[in-house]
Amino acid sequence: MKAIQYRTIGSPPEVVEVPVPEPGPGQVLLKVTAAGLCHSDLAVMSWPEEQFPYPLPMTLGHEGVGTVAALGSGATGVAEGDEVAVYGPWGCGRCRTCAEGRENCCPHAAGLGIMPPGLGSPGALAEYMVVDSPRHLVPLNGLDPVQAAPLTDAGLTPYHAIRASLPKLVPGSTAVVIGVGGLGHIAVQLLRALTPARVVALDVSKEKLELALTVGAHEALVSDGEAAARVRELTGGVGAEVVLDFVGAGATLAVAAASVATAGDVTVVGIGGGTLAVGFGGGLPFEVSASAPYWGSRSELIDVVELARQGLVSSHVETFSIEDAPLAYERLHAGKINGRAVVLP
Numbered sequence: 423m424k425a426i427q428y429r430t431i432g433s434p435p436e437v438v439e440v441p442v443p444e445p446g447p448g449q450v451l452l453k454v455t456a457a458g459l460c461h462s463d464l465a466v467m468s469w470p471e472e473q474f475p476y477p478l479p480m481t482l483g484h485e486g487v488g489t490v491a492a493l494g495s496g497a498t499g500v501a502e503g504d505e506v507a508v509y510g511p512w513g514c515g516r517c518r519t520c521a522e523g524r525e526n527c528c529p530h531a532a533g534l535g536i537m538p539p540g541l542g543s544p545g546a547l548a549e550y551m552v553v554d555s556p557r558h559l560v561p562l563n564g565l566d567p568v569q570a571a572p573l574t575d576a577g578l579t580p581y582h583a584i585r586a587s588l589p590k591l592v593p594g595s596t597a598v599v600i601g602v603g604g605l606g607h608i609a610v611q612l613l614r615a616l617t618p619a620r621v622v623a624l625d626v627s628k629e630k631l632e633l634a635l636t637v638g639a640h641e642a643l644v645s646d647g648e649a650a651a652r653v654r655e656l657t658g659g660v661g662a663e664v665v666l667d668f669v670g671a672g673a674t675l676a677v678a679a680a681s682v683a684t685a686g687d688v689t690v691v692g693i694g695g696g697t698l699a700v701g702f703g704g705g706l707p708f709e710v711s712a713s714a715p716y717w718g719s720r721s722e723l724i725d726v727v728e729l730a731r732q733g734l735v736s737s738h739v740e741t742f743s744i745e746d747a748p749l750a751y752e753r754l755h756a757g758k759i760n761g762r763a764v765v766l767p
């Protein structure tokens with residue numbers, strides 16, 4: 423079968439021919455129908471050799487949707503032909519945190535060598551993929567697979583981030599979304615679907631600001647040195663109750679710190695290499711909470727799929743064949759993907 427692998431540190435991903443994997447005991451084999459490309463893949467492929475945490479070659483793709491093709495011995499709960507989305511941040515499945523469905527926070531996964539598909543384990547950018555357990559599979563219930571693929575990360579991650587701030591997003595409040603790419607364009611829709619907040623989107627690209635308005639942002643502002651002042655102006659000097667940074671660079675974190683209201687939330691989702699100083703004298707208003715959430719829980723993925731089924735959230739996608747996946751990564755790197763790039767293996 424064809425797969426997209428990262429094989430050599432510093433080289434672009436390659437289209438390769440590999441054997442179709444076989445599901446081991448308890449595992450499930452999926453025929454992949456759609457796989458999303460995430461900016462995190464580009465971050466991973468920029469890490470130097472001494473920091474690189476995963477075995478190579480590595481089949482990429484941590485946003486996967488597929489049809490159940492075979493069950494390993496003892497695997498139950500799904501049947502051949504079922505259409506499912508893959509929950510990616512696999513945990514040990516046994517501890518208290520995993521029992522709550524918060525496998526993204528499992529404290530044992532790393533120690534046990536459990537790694538997400540596409541981020542250590544063979545991922546979804548292939549014709550077939552093996553999923554460790556049926557519990558990682560969420561039924562699509564009729565949702566279009568191409569729509570569904572981005573939900574597994576670009577939908578789930580902002581949903582998890584936004585849920586933590588819901589008590590602050592009361593009528594009259596403002597939420598700022600910095601970076602309206604794969605995650606950000608779904609974040610805007612989630613904020614509109616879940617809260618009465620005014621949504622202000624910031625980006626550096628005109629096309630992305632247009633997409634932000636199309637998917638429901640009330641305001642779309644160029645993300646530059648003036649952006650925080652404009653957010654203050656829009657909020658009568660108060661600032662935004664919640665700022666979600668889907669870039670996470672030094673420059674955007676400075677905008678976030680200068681835009682947030684007293685007692686607001688700054689939520690850093692992007693892994694752009696910037697850090698935020700917390701502490702008196704660090705530049706944040708009093709009582710601000712700062713967090714760096716990771717992916718989301720199993721139940722939250724079920725919620726996001728349901729929101730999409732109800733038409734409250736949809737993925738703006740550009741599709742590619744598996745042979746063109748390296749090109750899609752190039753376009754993502756160049757900032758040319760509007761919404762999410764989805765590969766149809």
Ligand code: NAD
Nearest residue numbers: 460461462601602603604605625626645668692693716717
């Ligand atoms: P993307 O490339 O699709 O979108 C990034 C967007 O940010 C683009 O629209 C780009 O124009 C915009 N941007 C770039 N510089 C900007 C600036 N200075 N100000 C405002 N906007 C700017 O990326 P994505 O796949 O949506 O991922 C977003 C970030 O989230 C990445 O850093 C990714 O690695 C990270 N991520 C984190 C998690 C997590 O669990 N924390 C999960 C998935 C992705």
Ligand code: ZN
Nearest residue numbers: 460462484575
């Ligand atoms: Zn991702």
